[in-house]
Amino acid sequence: xxxxxxxxxxxxxxxxxxxxxxxxxxxxxxxxxxxxxxxxxxxxxxxxxxxxxxxxxxxxxxxxxxxxxxxxxxxxxxxxxxxxxxxxxxxxxxxxxxxxxxxxxxxxxxxxxxxxxxxxxxxxxxxxxxxxxxxxxxxxxxxxxxxxxxxxxxxxxxxxxxxxxxxxxxxxxxxxxxxxxxxxxxxxxxxxxxxxxxxxx
Numbered sequence: 001x002x003x004x005x006x007x008x009x010x011x012x013x014x015x016x017x018x019x020x021x022x023x024x025x026x027x028x029x030x031x032x033x034x035x036x037x038x039x040x041x042x043x044x045x046x047x048x049x050x051x052x053x054x055x056x057x058x059x060x061x062x063x064x065x066x067x068x069x070x071x072x073x074x075x076x077x078x079x080x081x082x083x084x085x086x087x088x089x090x091x092x093x094x095x096x097x098x099x100x101x102x103x104x105x106x107x108x109x110x111x112x113x114x115x116x117x118x119x120x121x122x123x124x125x126x127x128x129x130x131x132x133x134x135x136x137x138x139x140x141x142x143x144x145x146x147x148x149x150x151x152x153x154x155x156x157x158x159x160x161x162x163x164x165x166x167x168x169x170x171x172x173x174x175x176x177x178x179x180x181x182x183x184x185x186x187x188x189x190x191x192x193x194x195x196x197x198x199x200x201x
Contacts, residue, residue, distance in 0.1 A: 009085075014041055014049045020150030022059065022072040023079070023086045029062065029069040040147040087118045090149060098185050100145060104138035106131040108160055109192065110185035111177070115151060119181050126155040127177060129163050129189060160189065167195050175199065 010016045017039040022028070032050060036043040050070055053059045059070045072079070098110055107130050114125035130138070138157070146153055156173075158166070166174050178196055187193070 012049075014039075014045045015053075017041060017147065017150065018046070018049055018053060019058075019082060020086050020089075022053075022070075023082050024149075024151040026072040026074065026079075029064070029071045031067050031069055035070070038147065040144065086150065090116055091118050093149075095185050097145065097148065100141040101128070101130075101138070103134075104130055104141055105133040107186060108188045109163070110187075111182050112185055113177060113180060113182040114154060115149065117181050117183065122177065122180055122182075123154070123173065124156050124177060125153045127174075128155055128157045129160060130157065131159050133157060133159070163189065164191065167191060 010019060018035065021030075021035065021038060030038070032043060032047045035041075035050065036046045039046065050059065054061060054070070057073060058076050060073045062069045062071065076082075093116055098112075101107055101110065107128070109127065109129035111127040112125065113119050114122035116125060128138075142153060142155070178199060
């Protein structure tokens with residue numbers, strides 16, 4: 001399921017992003033400002049949609065230090081179905097989404113797993129190899145991705161020198177990541193293809 005189809009199914013980008021955020025973080029409690037920040041959506045539209053979702057019984061409201069906080073209702077009758085839809089849409093995410101990362105520097109490698117493949121055992125959702133990484137641009141790109149996905153992305157960042165060092169040391173984290181399910185979004189590191197081929201022998 002594509003992101004555009006997911007948004008069409010729920011009638012708007014605002015509602016789709018809010019549903020993703022609360023479904024993927026069912027124990028989280030967020031103020032309207034928190035939700036607007038995490039989804040990168042206008043606060044007025046977020047506030048309006050939160051009220052609709054609360055009336056539906058999707059969200060519950062609590063007050064903390066006079067601030068209204070919202071949380072996914074654990075007894076919402078369609079939670080399992082919504083969770084399944086959200087996870088399926090993450091697995092079907094288009095690789096075009098990751099173009100946002102190109103502004104962060106000289107991108108050599110993007111591998112995805114975890115949240116993007118519904119592989120809960122993975123210790124990371126993404127491995128990034130970027131030379132001359134621009135931290136602020138990377139932070140901005142990640143925030144945009146997280147706003148669309150609905151959850152914090154666990155990623156490992158390194159440059160090619162560190163990647164080569166880890167490959168030579170047979171880094172356990174890398175081996176476990178590459179032995180599990182993952183997808184290659186971008187690969188300009190020939191050495192890693194040979195390393196993966198060696199793991200499969």
